[in-house]
Structure formats: structure tokens, C-alpha cells
Amino acid sequence: MVRIALLLGREVERRLLPDAVEHGHRVVRAGTWPELRDGLAEHRPELLLVAAGVLAVDHDVLAVCDAAGVRVVALADDDRQRAAARAAGLHEVVGPVVAWAELEPVVTGRVALAPEATPSPEARTVAVWGPTGAPGRTTVAVNVAAELAAAGRRVALVDADPYGGAVALALGLLDETPGFAAACRLAGMNALDRAELERLAQRCATSGAEFEVFTGLIGPGRWPELGADRVAAALAAIAAEVDVVVIDTGFSLERDEELTSDQFAPRRNAATFAALEAADRVIAVGLADPTGLGRLLRGCAELAEHVDPEQIDVLVNRVRPSVLGIGAYAQVRATLQRLGGIERAWLLPHDGRGPDAAVLRARALRDAAPRSALALAFREYTAERFPRADAFDAGAPRPSRRGPGIRGTRLLDRVRRGAPHYA
Template identity: 45%
Template sequence: MSEPVDPAPRGGGVALCLPLDDEQRLDASARRHGVRVVARCSGASELAARIPALRPDAVVAAAQPQYLDAALVAACDEHGAKLVVVAITRDEQRLAAELGVIDTLAEPFEWDAQLEPAPGGPAPAAAADEPVAATPARGEVIAVWGPAGAPGRTSIAVALAAELAGRGGVVGLADADTHAAAIAPSLGLLDEAPGFAAACRLAGHDALTRDEFERVAEWVPLSRGGMSVLTGIGSASRWPELTAERVTATITAARAWVSTLVLDTAASLEHDEEISSDLHAPRRNAAALAAVRAADRVILVGAADAIGLTRLVRARLELLEHVPPERVIVVVNKVRASAIGVNPEAQVRQSLARFAGIDDPVLIPWDPRGFDAALLAGRPLGEAVPRSAARAALGALVDERILESAATRPGRRGFFTRERRLA
């Protein structure tokens, strides 16, 4: 049963398809936020049938079978309504992904979080003949790589995945390190049954389904949302299980089930065949090579000291043999005056620009207490120390370099403007 709220509902406004408590809360507060609620529907099929007449600018729906189905997703696409899906639990995120909605909100919908002023005046209403895609065609893969010497690859990978999950993404985190896997102990997980190795074996037999992926992955709940973690091999002697073909197949399959897959990789990209007489034998560094080659972005992590920066510059040259430069984001970790000198940020930027032609590195300040607290708690940095300076820098990396087009993608913060909702 629907309850029309506006007597003239055609064109613009927001339609709600949520549990009763959430529906009443949002409807009661909509007017003071300048939002016009044009319909409140108790079921997805009912709202889907009304969308052609309502022509709402946006639909807010809960990722539950009663409130979200394929017909509603299709109707929003066809009539240009931006679909905002609230998916907090793992089951809700799975339902949304099955319907092709990968970008979701991992927290209760609030007008304040979703409305932002329109620069330069009101934004034009969406044209009916310009459907808005509900989801990206494929999930993005981010490989975190860096030279030897403990620059902080795993710490950055874990924190990065958590930041992405907290922004509403369906995130997977996989440990593809064949030399020193560390994600499981970093998050307080058991690694007797390595999830990434199991996924690779299944992918090698073309048997890695969504159900199998969720079975071998560890679900790590966060304060906002959560992430699926594929733990790494506990014993380095198991590296032959991670062949290039299996790793590539696992990455390809996971793209269909997550909005972002973050891969923690080993430091070495050395071609093993150059030092092996058996050209058909497994290659220990094949997993890292396959990961960086398949990734849409590679986060190159280096340490901010004389040794770390030298290794970073050389490692970048090695990486560019496999990855085009536009896919590489340089991250300099552990930035501190005690190792660099006065004004360490300027020193690092100047050195990288002069000796490597790197003009836009991301600098992560030295925060040993924050990372130690995260390791002690077995939690990502942002969960253990929310006000960490390093966490703030990583959040800026996510917002400005990874999700730079987030404002135009459904299911992200600030996706429609306040003025556009004024009656």
C-alpha cells in the first residue's frame, strides 16, 4: 500500500521504499532539508510500477527483498532516477550485488549526509531520456605494491580497504604475498586455511562462484559496513598454489562481486624464468606480477627516508615495465622530520620531482602509535584510531585520487543537491 505525500507528484522529488521506521523518520525530516518526498511505498514492485508517472529524481531503497528487486532497478535506469541503496549487513550487500547494484550506503540514510549545495545555482533536473546507470560495469582492482624494506604495504592495504568499505563500497581485501603474507595477523584472523589460495584453486578449476567466494573469505565487520578478506598463505612454502593463471582468474571473477578488490602483494617483480632452467615450473613472483598487471590502479608504497626513497625511485622504474604510468599512484609512508629534516613534506616532494619526475605523491605522516594500536587491536587504522593523522591522509587519498568521480556515481555521498529538491 503506498501513501502519496505530494498531491502533484509528477516530476522531481524523492521516492522512499524502506522499512516503516526509516520511512517515517526521513519523511518527517525531509521538509526542513528542502526535500520533497513524492511517494512512500511498502514494496519494490509497487514503486517500480509508479516510477513512470512519478518521474522522481531519486529513489532511496533498502537492500531487502521486500524493498529492492530487479524491476525497481530497471525502472530507475529507464526513467533516469538515481537509485540509492542502503545495504548495511552482508546479506543486504549480497542482494544488492546480485541485482547489479555495487555502490551502496553502508549506514542508515540521512539527508544531511546526502545533500550538498549546488555550486553556481540549482542543478538541472535529469532528462527522462538520459537513464542513469545504477552500477559500474565491473569492480575495480587496486594492487598495493612497493619495494623491499617494510615501507608499509600491508598496513596501507588494510587501511585503504577499510576506508573504501566505510564509504559504502562492497570491498574485498586479498593477500597475494607469496613471501610474507601478513593480512591475517594484522586483522586478528586465523590463517590455517588461506582464503586466497583456496579461491585460486577454485578459479583454476573454473569453480569459483559467488557462494564459494563468500565461503572462503573472512567477513570483517567495521563500524560502517564491512569487508570480505581472503587471507594469505601462512607458510611461504605454499607459493606454488598461487600461479599467474589462477591469480588472474580469481581477480577476474571477483570483479563481478565487489566494487573494489584491494590486493596486498609481495615486493619482488623479478622474472623467475631468468634464473630457472625449467621454463614450465611455477614462478614464485607470478602472483605479484599478475596482480599489478591486472590492477586498474597500483598504489606504489615507499618509505620516507634516504634508503626508502632511493628504493622507491628504482622500484617505480621496474613497475613501469609492467604498468602504464597513469595507473600508478605514488604513496610515501612514514613521513617525519627525524629522518628527512626540516619541513619533511617539502623535502620529499622536491626530491621525487627532481630525481624521478614524480610531481603528485601522496604523503602519509609517521604515526607509529596509531599503527601499533591498530596492530594490537587487530583492526584497521581508522577503526582503532579514528583521529589518526595517517588515517586522515589515507581518507584524502581515497576521496581525491580513487573516488574522484564519486559525486556522479549513485550510492555515494552527496550525489544530489539541495536546490534540486526544492519544490
């Protein structure tokens, strides 16, 4: 059951309300934005359904919904309404909707969203990079790994941040013995085999599936353990045992040779460069505020010197009107296109309660807050950019559902075909 507030036109409400109640949801009708604002504290809805073409958006009420963790979904009948909803800062727009059965998977968050674009070629190694300023690299890495595992992939999440890893803390795992550093040491001795990988990896469960985690350094003082050759060898060994490797990297793209005259000394950023070189897709993460966007644009320009720009996916985190004003999503897209030539980016909404629940429970969003706006945004991104387990080309090798790997996983949360599409 989901507690739902309706802010719809009379005809749409008459069509959808009986089926919503029949599906077991608790529904509150709000005729106007002020009525909705006054009833938020009493009814505490989890979801607000609003008609994009009927009522003018009250941005103050949207800010209250965001602070209260109320997910907002707009119903649009045509492209004009869809564009108006997006311009108003509404991230989730669905439609046209004829019957409640089309909305039920969206309301409950059970399915991923069908993408507009054709899925890109399969990525086996994914590096998550972002500039300084805590843009959300670890959050993205953890949730992308969890979504891929829940979709039936054998996934390994690697914390290769030489400045101190946070993946273990985010998932509530033991970090006394850095798993990835140990793997690098064994790789340097040509002793990293499947048995050692099983010993070093920690298992993390998500929605009935599992993925493996190689924890990072517990302090920045141990960065010399992550030498470039060792990191490359360890990543290759891990990639041979799973379908997808997701790497949480460091932020710095400085060439250490410029900082020392000793050409044989270990390099602080060698692990980051080795991860970027091994990756066939790089997720560049930045914050949606003037400072964060500036850092992201400068960082992407540097990143393009080391990675093919076609392999870079740009994710902008915490998009919110309170920092950028009305039309926050449109402003971010326009800024990226005008100043960075970035034509396509994935924008992650500022979510009030979802990330807090994930931190409190030390779990991925799909487990801590599966119906939150941010969890659905990650589900949408992974469904679009990573081929689904049942959508491989006929001639391509098909990953085993329960076959050998570091450890097997079960396919319990497959992306279904025919899901409603968000704009």
C-alpha cells in the same frame, strides 16, 4: 569530547575558544611553545591547534607531540602561511577559518577532506605494491580497503603476497586456511562461483560497514599454489562480485625465467605480475628515509615497465623531520621530482600512537584511532583518488548500496560534501 591545546594568536583564540568549549571539548591554552612542552605530560592533549602565521615552529616540541601521539593541525590565513606550515613539516593545514563550526568536523575526524584535484576515473581493481624493506604495503592495503568500505563500497581485500601474507594478522582473522590460495585452486578447476567465494571470504567489520578478506599464505613454502593463470581467474571472479578489489602484492619484480631453465616450473613472482596486470590502479608505497626513497625510485622505474605510469599512485610512508630534517615534506617532494620525475605523490605522516593502536586491536586505523593523523591521511587519499558513491557520472553504472555481491554492506559513513580542505 577532544582534549585540545591552543597555540594561537590573541584574536583567533578569542574568536574560537568559546565555541570550542560550547562543543564540549576540553581546552588548554598555551601561550608559548615552552609552556606547551611543560604542560604536555599534565594535560595530555589529543590535538594541538597552532596558528601558522603567528608563532615560530619549535621542532623539538613537534617531535615530542609526535612521540606522544598528539595530532597537530595548523591554521593558515593565506597561501604564504600555508606554505610556511608545510615547509615546517606540518602535515595538516586548514584555513582560513572564520568560526569553530568549520573546524569541528576536522577536530572530530568525522569527514573526509575535499580534494584539490578532480577525482580520477573509477578504479575497480587496486594493487598495492612496494619494494623490499617493509614500507607498509599491508598497512596501506588494509586502510584503503576500510576507507572504501566505510564510504559505501562493496570491497574485497585480497592477500596475494607469495612471500607470506600479513593481512590476516593485521585484522585479527584466522589464517589456518589461506582463502585466496583456495580460491585460486577452485579457479583453476573452473569451480569458483559465488557460493564458494562466500565460503572462502572472511568478513571484517569497520565503522558499521563490512568488507571481505581473502587471507594469504601462512608461509612462503606454499607459493606454487599461486600460479599466474589461477590468480588472474580468481581476481576476475572476485571483481565480478564487488565494487573494488584491493590486492596486497609481493615486493619482487624479478622475472623468474631468468632464475631457472625449466620453462614449465611454477614462478615465485607470478602472483605479483598477475595482480599488477589485473589492476587498473597501482599504489606504490615507499619509506621516507634515504634508503627507502632510493628503493622506491628504483622500484617505480621497474614498475613502469609493467604498468602504465599514469596508473601509478606514489605514497611515501612515515614522513618525519627526525630523519630528513626541517622541511621533510618539501624534501621528499623535491627528491621524487628531481630523481624520478614524479610530479605528484601522497605523503603519509609518521604517526606515533595510531598504528600502535591498530596493531594492538588488530583493526584498521579508522576503528582503532579514527582521529589520528595517519587515519586522516588515508581518508584524504581515498576521497581524492576514488570517486565517491554519490559522485558517479550520470551514465555510469551506480553500485548497489545493499545489492548482491559476496556480501552486502551498509553505507553508514558517507563522505560529506563541503568539508574543510587541507593543504
